[in-house]
Amino acid sequence: MEGVVVRRVIPSDNSCLFNAVGYVMDHNKNKASELRQVIAAAVSSDPEKYTEAFLGKTNEEYCTWILNPEKWGGAIELAILAEYYGREIAAYDIQNTRCDLYGQEKKYEERVMLIYDGLHYDALSMCPFEEAPEEFDQTIFAVQKDRTVGPVESLALNLVKDQHRKRSYTDTAKFTLRCAVCQIGVVGQMEAVAHAQATGHANFQEYRS
Known part of the structure; x- marks a missing residue:
């Protein structure tokens, strides 16, 4: 296979996961609101699977929450979208060069690839x-008999390792953020979550002091 794997940048607007998936699945970077609806529908239709223990909030609260364009997606949403599209989603984490594969237990015949820097998802394409x-x-790849997508x-992985060497990631345990609403500085994801829960402020910007 001739060519290179490149990182296609998705806008940073709290919906990067959804728009990255939209791009690799449909070559469309504006699918966030549609895919949030897909996820809310999947969760609300299966309350036995998507319990409060699983979601971290009640089924109803989660459905309202995920439809909010300011809320970020993660593993739960990627697993649902892999099932929705009937394709594996490989999410490469730059910080530890790990690949998390969603939908692999379903033995889908195709795979798409995302890259994650600790805060933001972009698309990978050939x-x-x-x-x-x-x-x-090319963003959709046939899964071979050995369950890889070949070369x-x-x-x-080489691109991910190169981004890791360049430290193109955010260490979410140690990064510094400033609340864009009240300008208070917080360190790490846990402090940011605590601040958001205490104040309702959900708009943070990374800064280096």
């Missing part, structure tokens, strides 16, 4: 050369 326009992107898998 194209003929580094600067090729997006219309040349593209090592190309993706």
